[in-house]
Amino acid sequence: MSVQPADIDPMNPTRRSFLLGALAGTALAATRPLHAWAAAVPDLAGIKALTFDMQGTVFDFYDPMVKAAQAIGRERGLPDNWAATLPGDWSTGAHDIIVGISAGRRPWMSNTGVYREALMPLLDGRGVGDRLSEADRDRLLAEWGKMVPWPDAMPGITQLRRKYTVSTLTNASMSQMTALVKAGGLPFDEILTGELVRAFKPDPKVYQLAVDYVGFRPDQLLMVSAHKWDLQASKKAGLRTAYVPRPLELGPGQAADRSPESFIDIVADDLVDLAGKLGS
Template sequence: MKPAALLVDIFGTTVDWWTGVAGQVTAIAAERGVQLDGGEFAGAWRERYLPSMAEVREGRRPWAYLDTLHRESLDKLLDGFGLADRFDEADRQRLVRAWHRLPAWPDAAEGLRRLRVRYPVVALSNGGFALLINLLKAEDLHFDAIISAELAHSYKPDARVYHRAAGLLDLPPEQLLMVACHGWDLDGARAAGLRTAFVERPAEKGPDQDADRPADTPTDLACASFTELAGALGC
């Protein structure tokens, strides 16, 4: 049975966070006369992503949207790298906003265009609304709607996020297809009753890093790109 609508993850699945963040970190550090491996820093920053959201998801701290979590992780990282005194408040705000400007994968725009001919295609992301609007507009990526985990005051893979999306779309979870390149996201969606599609992004975490693989996650579909997914869904 074909899905009634698609929910599409953003960070890593639709846009290349590692390249985008690494490049901006390197540029801002150079302005300050700091030698910093932007790729290493981006990877270390991303490693704090799931643990910081788990604090909120599991009720160990009050709701905080993703920019706040990114800022807290950034401050700790700069301390850990011994660079706390080299980046002022303005620099830190720019670094957090790096997550608002990330390049799309080459197949993203065309794949989304094809998918939207036949299906409602909705962004479902842990990013806040402001971040998502800035990010998708800058890359000219077109969705039928944007749903932020902000609406559920939790984060994927909490079932409440997927169920909130289903409720907003007035569809039962089993009629939704969650599209992502992360096993943890697809596992959460499947546990919440959604169908799942894995889009493989081997370079998601940068060169010489192991990205999630479709063989490690049970899914309804596994594809190498959005355009391949569109073909598999008859678009």
């Protein structure tokens, strides 16, 4: 609403007081820095702890995997482009198995077992299954344990830890995630994986694991993930949600999905941006 001084009726004290207040508020707003408005986020004042998805959200798995696959491929006379979409396709194949386990259609198996099972059909589909030895496949499988933190991971988690308890909440194995966190020097307070309850996200048991072990109510936990399916399941379990899209998760040329969702409470460009938006 635009308020002009001429609109103020001096004979009406109530109207005069209201409009003078509006004018003062308008002038005050004009002096506020723009970033104060841009940084506005939903009310997350009750958050006590953050739980983090790891593969793709905190760690880059694409680059290490592509480099390793290309090196193996050269030894076997394969062109470098055979590996371009391997990490994403492999991750998708493993996720399909995980969804089946979470839905109770398949028995539990370890994370390593999931990725091992997903690999052979993937290689056969690319026509290279008979050109890679079992040792080659083991080398590829081992690369999932050599993911590297995104550049913003260390500074972002360090800043967030000043204000919040920070914990992993991932489908990886306990041994793999412990090794990755240690190798990356990431300052997590707790390491939690679905292996502790023999379940995979999006099974509600994994999100309840965070409630039980981190020690806060679900609404006091903020799940941080680059994957909407993870956040949707988190919200159903009562957690708050932070979306950190990673456009390079599956390599160059990918577009980040930034469409709004009712189950997402806050969106951040990266973990440093998230720390800023949460005031830490």
